Amino acid sequence: MRSQEAKVLPESDYYVYAPSALAARLYLYPASVGYFYYDAGYRIRRNRFDSFLIMFIAKGSCSVSIPGKSFTARAGQFVLLDCYQPHSYGSAEPWDALWLHFDGRLARDYYEEIISGHDNLLVAENMEKPLAQLQKIYDVFRTSSKILEGKLSGRITKLLDNFLYSPDENRGNKIYGSTMADAISYINEHFQCDLSLETLAAEANMSPYHFTRVFTKETGITPHQYLIKTRLSAAKYLLKSTETSVKNIAFSTGFHSETSFCITFKKWENVTPSQYRRETLE
Secondary structure (H helix, E strand, C coil), X not given: CCCCCCCECCCCEEEECCCCHHHHHHCEEEEEEEEEEECCCCEEEECCCCCEEEEEEEECEEEEEECCEEEEEXXXXXXXEECCCCEEEECCCCEEEEEEEEEECCHHHHHHXXXXXXXXXXXXXXXXXXXXXXXXXXXXXXXXXXXXXXXHHHHHHHXXXXXXXXXXXXXXXXXXXHHHHHHHHHHHHHCCCCCCHHHHHHHCCCCHXXXXXXXXXXXXXXXXXXXXXXXXXXXXXXXXXXXXCHHHHHHHCCCCCHHHHHHHHHHHHCCCHHHHHHHHHC
């Protein structure tokens, strides 16, 4: 699609995507993606745009304003924004950007974890890796390729995983950083399944003991705790946004029974699933 925005040049293109109900419940998914050539003086201001934005500045620079902060992003840098909050960006000079609006069950968790180590201006040890993932997502739509939602979610996860650690942490974790990012990605994509510690350790080519020690050191929680956190995040989304029964939510998020789900939910959230649903809807 061609943009109708003022000061976005005609050779720019973008694509809008509406996820399936399953993808909206379980995955990270693209909301829109594009490559824009901005003319001098372009500036966009929004109070709210329901998604998160990751943007690679391909040429020139742009100034960004979010609540309590302003900064300049330059060519070769990534910007990550919570567009649920007021934001604006633009430049007095021409600039280009490859961008992706995304959302999903764990989008906010990713956003908060990433900016805690980077702020909103992102740095990766190898900037070509996240750029390659962003380019592949854009190319799926640009070339009218078959859309496989699980694969797209995996690409967004890999894109964001490059920024899960601050540069200093990356330098200290060259051996394990990417392995643990892959493990997190695997959990995010398979949390509904019966995932054992042995399965996760085998995926990382480590012994269960070594995998647990490294995972805990890098994430601050054990693999089991991360799995439970992921399942509960999915369950909370379903409790808030659907009328699906508590029993069906339990099984669809990887719990073996409604009872074990309710006990775990109460232990972690201090309310039962039904109480959480009622309080959310009040």
